[in-house]
Amino acid sequence: MNLSGGTCTCNTGYFDSATSTCVTSCDSTCDTCSGSPTNCLTCKSHATVSNNVCSCDSGYYGTADNCQVCDSTCVTCSGSATTCLTCKSHATAVSNVCSCDSGYYGTADNCQVCDSTCATCSGSAYLFNL
Numbered sequence: 029m030n031l032s033g034g035t036c037t038c039n040t041g042y043f044d045s046a047t048s049t050c051v052t053s054c055d056s057t058c059d060t061c062s063g064s065p066t067n068c069l070t071c072k073s074h075a076t077v078s079n080n081v082c083s084c085d086s087g088y089y090g091t092a093d094n095c096q097v098c099d100s101t102c103v104t105c106s107g108s109a110t111t112c113l114t115c116k117s118h119a120t121a122v123s124n125v126c127s128c129d130s131g132y133y134g135t136a137d138n139c140q141v142c143d144s145t146c147a148t149c150s151g152s153a154y155l156f157n158l
Contacts, residue, residue, distance in 0.1 A: 056093035057082040100137040101126050 038050035043061050054061035057075065058068035071082035074095040084095035089105045098105035101119070102112035115126035118139040128139035133149050142149035 057090070 040060060041054050041058075042050045043052060043054060043063065043065075052065065055065045055068065057071065058065070059070040059072050061067050062069055067080045068077050068082045069080070071077050072094050074085050074088045074097070075082045075090075076085055084090045086104055087098050087102070088095040089098060089107060089109065089111075090096075096109060099109045099112065101116060102109075103114040103116060105112045111124050112121050112126055115121050116138050118129045118132045118141070119126040119134075120129060128134045130148075131142050132139040133142060134140075
């Protein structure tokens with residue numbers, strides 16, 4: 029508990045409940061909360077609060093207590109960095125693997141258009157494991 033300007037405030041991650049003062053911790057997804065552990069006021073890094081619930085930002089996925097960045101080939105992912113829900117431009121996720129669309133070839137983390145003189149191309153043999 030902190031004393032500031034004559035008012036006691038709870039440390040980050042704790043809140044006042046009906047039965048105790050600043051001893052109950054917020055839910056692991058909340059940075060600050062009020063009234064109950066799951067009534068989030070602010071979230072930890074890379075998460076946004078909406079209707080008092082913290083959700084990971086686009087490009088991040090939730091673990092037990094924070095948001096981790098998705099693999100560089102993913103736009104969105106879930107459960108792990110490499111389980112992509114959506115892929116970058118000109119790629120499609122099939123069975124959690126991003127593959128470049130027809131007319132494109134894979135580089136380290138995106139799909140490039142094939143040369144206009146080619147019917148097909150392969151470039152590098154990258155497949156994005158999502």
